Amino acid sequence: MKRLLHIIYLSAALLAVASSCHELPDYDNDRRGNFDALWSILDQHYCFFAEKDVDWDDVYSRYSPRVSDRMSAEELFNLCAEMLDELQDGHVNLSAPFNTSYYRKWWSDYPQNYDERLVQQHYFNFNYRSTGAIDYGILEQNVGYMRYPSFEYGIGEGNLDAVLNYVATCDGLIIDVRDNGGGNLTNVETLVARFITRRTLVGYISHKTGPGHDQFSEPRAFHYNPAAGGHLLWGKPVVVLTNRSTYSAANNFVSIMKLLPQVYIVGATTGGGSGMPFSSELPCGWAVRFSACSVLDATGASTEAGVDPTDGCAVDLDPIAALSGRDTMLDRAIDLLTSL
Amino acid sequence: MKTLLLLLSLITLSAVPRVSASAVDSVRPLRPVAAAYTFEVGSAHLADTYISPLKYDGWSAAFRYERMQAMKFDPDRWIMRLSASVEVDRTQNPARNAVMWMGSIDASWGMLRRWRLPWSLTLAAGGSTGVNLGCLYNDRNGNNPASAKAAWTVNATAMAAWNVTLGRLPVTLRYQPTVPLTGVFFSPDYGELYYEIYLGDDSGLAHCAWWGNYFAMENLLTADLRFGGTSLRLGYRNYILSTKVNYITTRVVTHAFVIGLSGEWLSLNPRHPFNRDARVISALY
Numbered sequence: 001m002k003r004l005l006h007i008i009y010l011s012a013a014l015l016a017v018a019s020s021c022h023e024l025p026d027y028d029n030d031r032r033g034n035f036d037a038l039w040s041i042l043d044q045h046y047c048f049f050a051e052k053d054v055d056w057d058d059v060y061s062r063y064s065p066r067v068s069d070r071m072s073a074e075e076l077f078n079l080c081a082e083m084l085d086e087l088q089d090g091h092v093n094l095s096a097p098f099n100t101s102y103y104r105k106w107w108s109d110y111p112q113n114y115d116e117r118l119v120q121q122h123y124f125n126f127n128y129r130s131t132g133a134i135d136y137g138i139l140e141q142n143v144g145y146m147r148y149p150s151f152e153y154g155i156g157e158g159n160l161d162a163v164l165n166y167v168a169t170c171d172g173l174i175i176d177v178r179d180n181g182g183g184n185l186t187n188v189e190t191l192v193a194r195f196i197t198r199r200t201l202v203g204y205i206s207h208k209t210g211p212g213h214d215q216f217s218e219p220r221a222f223h224y225n226p227a228a229g230g231h232l233l234w235g236k237p238v239v240v241l242t243n244r245s246t247y248s249a250a251n252n253f254v255s256i257m258k259l260l261p262q263v264y265i266v267g268a269t270t271g272g273g274s275g276m277p278f279s280s281e282l283p284c285g286w287a288v289r290f291s292a293c294s295v296l297d298a299t300g301a302s303t304e305a306g307v308d309p310t311d312g313c314a315v316d317l318d319p320i321a322a323l324s325g326r327d328t329m330l331d332r333a334i335d336l337l338t339s340l
Numbered sequence: 341m342k343t344l345l346l347l348l349s350l351i352t353l354s355a356v357p358r359v360s361a362s363a364v365d366s367v368r369p370l371r372p373v374a375a376a377y378t379f380e381v382g383s384a385h386l387a388d389t390y391i392s393p394l395k396y397d398g399w400s401a402a403f404r405y406e407r408m409q410a411m412k413f414d415p416d417r418w419i420m421r422l423s424a425s426v427e428v429d430r431t432q433n434p435a436r437n438a439v440m441w442m443g444s445i446d447a448s449w450g451m452l453r454r455w456r457l458p459w460s461l462t463l464a465a466g467g468s469t470g471v472n473l474g475c476l477y478n479d480r481n482g483n484n485p486a487s488a489k490a491a492w493t494v495n496a497t498a499m500a501a502w503n504v505t506l507g508r509l510p511v512t513l514r515y516q517p518t519v520p521l522t523g524v525f526f527s528p529d530y531g532e533l534y535y536e537i538y539l540g541d542d543s544g545l546a547h548c549a550w551w552g553n554y555f556a557m558e559n560l561l562t563a564d565l566r567f568g569g570t571s572l573r574l575g576y577r578n579y580i581l582s583t584k585v586n587y588i589t590t591r592v593v594t595h596a597f598v599i600g601l602s603g604e605w606l607s608l609n610p611r612h613p614f615n616r617d618a619r620v621i622s623a624l625y
Contacts, residue, residue: 022555022584024591025393029434041393045531097437185535205539208531210587217529222539276533279481281392285435287480292531 029283031076035067038080038094038288041280042087044211047294048275048304052088056213059086074098077286087290090247091277095287106244106271113243113268113317113329114178119147122325129166132159136166143337144170145330148191151183151249155190157231164194164232172237172337174330175257182248182273192256193227194234195263200224202256204296205276219296224256237340238263239333242309243317247271254307255297266313266333272306369619370606371415374408376564376573378600384429386440387591390487390528391478396440398431400594406602408623411451419464419623421497421516422449427474429594442592444474444489448518450497460503468495468518476590483533487590493523493549493556501624509565512625516560523549527585547585556581562598566625570603 027037039060049056063083067076077094081101084092094101120126120135123145128137133153136146144167148155167173175191192202204219226233240257242265251270257263275291282288297303308314313336318328384400404425411418429442450468457463474489497518504511524546528534537545547553562575575598583590604622608614 022582022589022591024387024389024395024589027393037393047531205533205536205541207529207533207536210530215530217532220536220541222536276483276535278484278531279478281394281433281435281438281480283394283434285433285437287438289482292483293533293536 027283031067031069031071034076034282034284034286035064035080037282039064039083041282041288042084042092042290043213045208045278045280045292046087046092046290047208047216047292048087048089049213051294051302051304054087059083073284077101084288089275089291090271090273091275091289091291093287093289095289106273107247110244110268111316112179112245114245115317115322115327116147116179118322118325118327119145119176119330123327123330131162132156134159134163136163138167138170139174139334141334141338142170143334144173145176146173147176148180150180151185151187151253153183153187155187157190157227157229160191160194160227161232164234168232170236172239172340173234174239174241174333174337176241176330177246177250177253178241178243178267178329179245180247180250180253181245182250182252185249185252185276188249188253188256189224190227191253192224194232195238195257195260196224196226197233197235198226200226200260201298203252203298204300205293206296207293216294219300235262237337239266239337240264241329241333242267242270242307243329244268244271244306248273251303251307252295255303258307258310259298264313264333264336265307265309266315266336267309267329268314268316269306269308270303272304274303367615367618369410369415369621370614371410371412371621371623372604372606374602374604374622374624376404376406376562376600376602378404378406378573378575378598378602380404380425380427380577380596380598382577382594382596384431384442385591385593386429386431386442386476387589388440388476388487389587389589391440391476391481391484392433392438394433395591396431396433396438398429398440400427400429400596402427402596404598404600410621410623415621416456417453418451419454420449420451421468421499421623423447423470427594429592438478438480440476440478442474442476444472446470446472446474448495450495450518452497452499454499462499462501462503464499464501466497468497469493470495470520483535486534487588488526488528488534489590491520491523491525491549491554493520493525493554495520503625506565509567510625511566512562512564512571514560514562514564514624516558516562518558518560520549520554520556521551523554525549525554525583525585527583527588530586530588544586553585554583560598564602564625570601573600573602574598 027033090106202224206219209215274295276293277289278292315332380402386396407422424447427444448470452464452466454464472491476487499516501514557580559578564571577596579594581592
């Protein structure tokens with residue numbers, strides 16, 4: 001009987017130890033608890049502290065004393081948003097029912113360099129074609145043009161076949177991803193697959209392996225395959241038109257295309273946003289989004305700060321020329337393709 | 341006709357005479373299947389730090405099939421238990437502005453050594469093995485909306501059953517705990533994207549389970565109210581899963597009321613009519 005009791009006691013102790021090992025975070029749903037939860041979530045998951053040289057502990061020491069139980073929800077939100085702005089990351093947002101914070105300086109400090117109507121009106125006289133999310137047509141210099149406004153929109157293989165078939169006789173193709181704020185990497189793969197002819201190294205991914213600021217996996221290469229199944233591939237010269245608002249998945253698209261042999265990046269440095277964002281939340285229900293997983297280009301370099309145009313291809317949209325119906329970035333792309 | 345002969349005929353045990361254990365051993369005993377179909381409805385408490393640091397609460401619903409039978413090789417001492425279930429949980433965060441779902445399927449098979457004790461009491465202990473596949477899904481997360489669950493475990497299980505009567509109604513009360521001892525389970529790395537797995541990064545996804553990183557326990561209490569050949573099963577099921585691997589903690593706790601039908605059934609081959617002197621060895625009753 002004594003032995004049985006010992007076994008029961010031992011089992012109970014093991015159960016207690018086993019369950020206590022798996023502690024869950026516990027934050028109070030008050031001003032302090034929500035602030036600490038936000039700081040801790042970023043502290044444990046954000047992936048660019050070292051790259052951006054941000055001392056997150058120092059950030060805590062500067063912002064934490066400003067937290068007060070007497071502050072309103074709006075005041076707490078503004079304080080949290082201000083703290084998140086220290087990261088200078090367009091993928092970092094705090095969402096409350098009354099507001100969503102954005103760090104906007106990654107694009108607001110730069111010229112916009114894009115006017116959609118300028119292209120639609122003065123280059124196509126509004127006579128362009130559309131398939132899926134893609135607007136396309138042939139410019140008078142026999143250069144194909146396609147505009148893809150967001151990688152959020154899925155691309156059908158049939159859509160791409162229609163576009164590439166239509167511009168098949170052109171001397172080159174312009175892919176306009178200005179103001180493309182990103183979306184799904186699977187759409188990047190679908191589009192890139194039309195411009196490669198063999199399995200191609202397109203980048204590396206490194207994720208966090210723990211809550212420490214330096215805990216990362218070894219960058220792992222990932223490859224794309226060319227489109228299969230008889231779909232059309234494009235082997236002629238390509239210009240990818242970019243501006244500062246080319247961001248996130250679009251930034252990734254540009255970083256991949258830039259390293260392909262027949263491709264030129266024309267325009268302005270992209271906005272970056274190479275960190276794949278994760279989501280989390282605070283006890284009060286506010287949602288937070290942050291860069292959690294770094295995507296590197298095929299050379300192993302970070303593109304968080306953006307992708308520069310090909311050497312000699314940096315150009316801004318001249319607002320004076322725009323008044324007379326000229327998109328100087330598009331004109332540069334046309335000149336480049338017609339001069340090859 | 342031959343095909344017809346091969347068909348199994350099902351009859352309820354009420355038509356089969358029970359013979360004491362002292363019956364002739366040369367007659368092969370009959371081993372009825374104790375089968376139960378139950379619905380489970382209750383509360384669910386979910387947490388998965390890959391998705392959110394917060395604990396979610398809500399409801400749980402499940403359908404379960406359970407089958408028990410005395411083993412052929414030593415029916416008096418050994419019984420088998422098969423269990424399969426489908427479960428759906430819907431929970432909300434403390435602020436009630438986000439929803440996390442969990443769906444899972446579960447199947448296990450085990451054998452137990454049993455001891456018939458006085459006062460209609462039966463104790464049993466043994467092992468089982470099972471698989472659990474599931475997924476937690478939070479509808480407002482972007483690149484980390486889901487946390488997939490997959491585990492194969494080797495479990496310790498036990499049973500205590502007590503046959504009593506309420507008035508003239510036979511009732512079987514049972515307690516059945518099950519605890520995984522070891523196994524293999526799936527988990528992504530701390531900040532790993534499922535997109536990376538899609539791209540082919542399958543390293544480090546399988547983990548050897550032990551109580552330090554994978555603890556689960558099922559406690560099942562049932563009362564079978566035996567109305568003739570069919571019983572009404574009422575009960576309570578509690579399930580706890582707590583895992584921590586790659587700094588990701590997952591917690592699933594459900595409390596559920598159990599209701600369903602159970603009964604004992606015999607599969608007989610018409611080509612081999614049963615012997616009316618055969619002993620009936622029940623796995624549960």
